[in-house]
Each structure stands twice: as C-alpha cells, then as structure tokens.
Amino acid sequence: MPSKLAISYHRVTKSFGSLRAVDDVSLDIAEGEFLAVVGGSGSGKTTLLRLANRLIEADSGTITVEGENVRDVDPVALRRRIGYVFQAGGLFPHLSVADNIGITPTLLGAPAADIATRVDELLELVQLDRDAHRDRLPEALSGGQ
C-alpha cells in the first residue's frame, strides 16, 4: 500500500559562506516511517532538520511537509505541527515539566483539561512518575529525564 509522504527533500542545498553543509540532498520520508540520519560531527544532519521547519532557509531545492512546499507555509504554523527535540536548551527553565510538555497545544489554544490528559499520557510514555515530576522545574531533572 503506497504511504503518504510526510517530509520530502528534492535536490536541497544549503551553504554557510564557502562551506556546503547540505549538498544536493533528495530524501522522501513516509508518514509513520522511522528514519535515522547518521553521519559524522559537522556532516550536516542538524542543518538538514532545521531546513524542514524553516529555522534556516534552503539556498536551492524544494522541501515539502505533508505535501506543502514549506516556502508557502507560515513558518510559525509550520513549526507548531512538527515535533522537534533540540540537542540542547529544549526546555523553558521557568516552566514546570507539565507546562513544558504542554506548550504547543497551549499556544494552539487547546482546552486545559485536554492538555492535562495528554501531558499525563506522555509522562507515562517516557516512564516518568507523574506525581513526582509533573510540577518540577527542568533544573530538578537529570539529563536523561
């Protein structure tokens, strides 16, 4: 059964000055597919990801997310429908664990009760005890937590 494309790169290139960080990359990722991008330090993995939600803009080529050219989509709306776990600095230090997890649906205006239910489901998914962790600040977590 043919599956829908979630993210597609077609001949994408991105340079920083004279350094070509992403060089003519074409890649299709199907909905539901689990894909690992593997490569040496500095080989362009993070740059490739940042192009998909327009944290940076490609020099050439086309990137589509769920069939839409990312250049034609409002970047803020685009980012709110792409989950992205940063290598560092991914948590708001002044917000509790629960508020960090719920930040995107909060910004999208979801009902508080729905957000609370989903936060609990996700804490369970990553095996963090709900009562012990929900209201903590990120500074009170270990790296892995």
Ligand SMILES: Nc1ncnc2c1ncn2[C@@H]1O[C@H](COP(=O)(O)OP(=O)(O)OP(=O)(O)O)[C@@H](O)[C@H]1O
């Ligand atoms: N904003 C920038 N300005 C200049 N050079 C950059 C910028 N961002 C990345 N680079 C350079 O582009 C290349 C690719 O960087 P990138 O962060 O994509 O690598 P990576 O594969 O994610 O590496 P790592 O495994 O270390 O995280 C590196 O040489 C890096 O120094």
Ligand SMILES: [Mg+2]
């Ligand atoms: Mg990286």
